[in-house]
Amino acid sequence: MSLLQIENLSVQFGAFRAVNNVSLTVNRGEILGIVGESGSGKSVSMLALMGLIDAPGVVTADALQFDGQDLLHARPAQKRKLIGKDVAMIFQDALSSLNPAFTIGAQLVETLKLHLGLSGAAARNRALELLELVEIPDARARLAAYPHQLSGGMSQRVMIAMAIACNPKLLIADEPTTALDVTVQAQIMDLLVSLQKQHDMGLILITHDLAVVAEVAQRVAVMYAGEVVETSPVPDIFSTPRHPYTQALLASIPEHSKGASRLATLPGVVPGQYDRPAGCLLSPRCPYVQPRCHTEHPPLQATPQGTARCFYALNDAGSPTHG
Template identity: 70%
Template sequence: MSLLKIKNLRVQFGRFPAVDGVDLHVEPGELLGIVGESGSGKSVTMMALMGLIDAPGKVTADALEFQGQDLLKLSPKQRRTLIGRDMAMVFQDALTSLNPSYTVGYQIAEVLKAHLGLKGAAAEKRVVELLELVEIPDAKNRLHAYPHQLSGGMNQRVMIAMGIACNPKLLIADEPTTALDVTIQAQIMDLLLRLQREQGMGLVMITHDLAVVAEMAQRVAVMYAGQVVEIGSVPGLFENPRHPYTEALLAAIPEHNKGAARLSALPGIVPGAHDRPSGCLLSPRCPYVQPVCRDKRPALEQGVRCYFPRGEA
């Protein structure tokens, strides 16, 4: 049984489909990477899973299952019990996610109290253990620090500590290294990978960094304009991209443009609410577009959403 199963997920804001028929699954202990440019629906997909889409957003799905449980059929109370304990999320900006009015130790202890019923000395002991687990030095004293007293990298480690506090089966990391130094980014990624392996949890990594996905993930889903346009194993998808958008993303990596006067780029922008094509959503930007691409939207078949896939199947 899959740890996570998403089928035909749609998130609508008025007339705008931010997520448009996404199918995904995550197996126990698997690391799935989700990539795509800004506005492709990566974060909104996972926020819908976590129940974080507020009005006027509307979430529908044929299946939104976690360990066989249909999340859309759970009561708000049942879902709150699940979220944060068995399924947790690390957001991209730790300083805006943490409450500046409370110490980091208090905020981690809140998670332990809400989901495990830990209080007092037992909770404090577990908080120190978690801070040590995410490699925060002098953990006993740092639990009394406020977010503004810690660096960006330390606050991100605090967010990870909160995420893994209840030993979740699934952890979602949404751009966890945004605005961090390159060396700190590497440390955070190494930390997440070590924790994922040690605890055997499923990990969904949302990122713009294709190099991170290539090194860490078992599978990768490429999203564009709210749809999964290609999904496949690593390194297969990187060695043989079949969708023109995946091909363009890989071609834009600086290492692939050595000696060139300009970086390779895909012209145009992601379609918005009022300029969505009736056919393939990439058709206005695609160098391989054919008449059928403009008329009818392709389905995701054999891991690629394209009438004329590149490379070999």
């Protein structure tokens, strides 16, 4: 049984459906990469799983199963026991996620007290242990520091420490290296993967960086305009992308444009609330578009490696299979 199973998750804000029928699974000890442009619904999908979508947002799903427990129909008290303890999330901007009015130590202790019932010296010792685990130098002194006294990389390490404080079974990392320099990015990713392996956690990695996905993930889900458009194991999605959008993402990697006068791009933008096509959401931008694509919305269909939301899924040669 999968550690996490999401079936047809949707998030609606008024008349706008920001996430539409997203289905994903994550196994224990597996790293799933979720990729796509800004505005594709990656973060909103995971915030909905965490119960962090506020009104007027409305979350619906056919199933939200975590470790055999039904999150969709769980009582608020049951969810509070799970979220933050067994399911934890590292948010995009560490500095805005940490409370500027409290020390790092106080915020770590609060997490430990809430979920593990630790207090006093036991909580402080565990907080120190966590900072050392995420390789923060002079960890004891950092317990008394405020968020504004830390660098971006240090703040991100504190967020990781808070997320793993209760040894979660599933960790969601939302763009964990955003706004960090390249050297620190590599250190943070190495740390995350090391902790994931040590604790056999499931890890959902939301990122724009396909190189990171290629290096650490086992499977990938590609999202576009609030929908999953392709899922596949990592080696296959790089060698034989089945969806035109996945192909365009891979073509946009600078290394693939060596010798060309311009980088490869996909014209147009992700459709918003008022310009959504009637058929395939990629149809205004797709180089392989057919008349059918403008009027019919394609379902997520099985491919040799996974799934793709395309009537004319690309073959091994990178062209439509029929049409």
